[in-house]
Amino acid sequence: MIKIASQVFGEIEVDKNQIITFPEGIYGFEEVQEYVLIGETNEDMPFQWLQAVNGSVCFVVINPICIEANYDINVPDQQLKIIQADATTQFMLVCIVVVPENMENMTANLKSPLVINLDNRLGMQTVLENVPYQIKHPVVQQAKG
Amino acid sequence: MLVITRKQGEALVIGENIHIKVESINNKQVKLSIDAPKDILILREEIVQEITKENQAATLQTPNAQLLNQLANQLKKKNKNID
Numbered sequence: 655m656i657k658i659a660s661q662v663f664g665e666i667e668v669d670k671n672q673i674i675t676f677p678e679g680i681y682g683f684e685e686v687q688e689y690v691l692i693g694e695t696n697e698d699m700p701f702q703w704l705q706a707v708n709g710s711v712c713f714v715v716i717n718p719i720c721i722e723a724n725y726d727i728n729v730p731d732q733q734l735k736i737i738q739a740d741a742t743t744q745f746m747l748v749c750i751v752v753v754p755e756n757m758e759n760m761t762a763n764l765k766s767p768l769v770i771n772l773d774n775r776l777g778m779q780t781v782l783e784n785v786p787y788q789i790k791h792p793v794v795q796q797a798k799g
Numbered sequence: 800m801l802v803i804t805r806k807q808g809e810a811l812v813i814g815e816n817i818h819i820k821v822e823s824i825n826n827k828q829v830k831l832s833i834d835a836p837k838d839i840l841i842l843r844e845e846i847v848q849e850i851t852k853e854n855q856a857a858t859l860q861t862p863n864a865q866l867l868n869q870l871a872n873q874l875k876k877k878n879k880n881i882d
Contacts, residue, residue: 662864663864681851732836733838760873
């Protein structure tokens with residue numbers, strides 16, 4: 655078990671095997687390489703926290719399928735080399751959420767999801783080309799009409 | 800930092816296997832061709848800057864253990880309105 659000084663939860667303990675390692679961090683936070691996911695997701699709760707083990711940052715993340723049911727992406731195998739993935743790898747995708755003052759206007763970065771290899775717990779942030787998804791993709795769909 | 804001038808048709812080799820060639824130059828644009836191993840991601844700098852900015856913006860919220868519940872409620876509210 656290791657201790658994390660979380661800005662959100664105070665001091666918490668997590669199992670070492672929960673740690674997800676981002677060998678190259680994420681854009682803007684390249685030196686932060688270890689994270690844990692906090693929170694259980696279900697139908698009513700699509701959000702989780704992505705907490706840096708060193709306590710420096712904590713992101714709100716969401717499963718992109720909760721926003722776009724057809725979120726079907728194709729990351730070229732070679733770009734997944736950093737997380738040692740292949741055609742049989744089990745992945746988890748989460749997108750970082752930005753919450754402005756008016757929560758209704760929250761957005762998620764569906765264009766640059768975090769790809770987590772569930773087999774070895776390595777992660778990376780990738781950038782999708784030629785997709786109809788935005789860096790500031792609205793989370794709450796505006797009702798039509 | 801290396802600053803180097805190339806004419807149309809000339810190229811650079813970076814490391815062992817990244818080749819950048821100036822394909823054409825016209826008025827305000829330079830067309831480049833880049834030959835690199837497929838595991839190297841090549842992105843427009845402004846995209847990387849935008850994503851970096853967005854990741855940084857994601858950390859500015861006041862940390863609040865109730866936040867996820869509040870966000871989930873926003874979604875429930877919207878779904879109720881649509882139904």
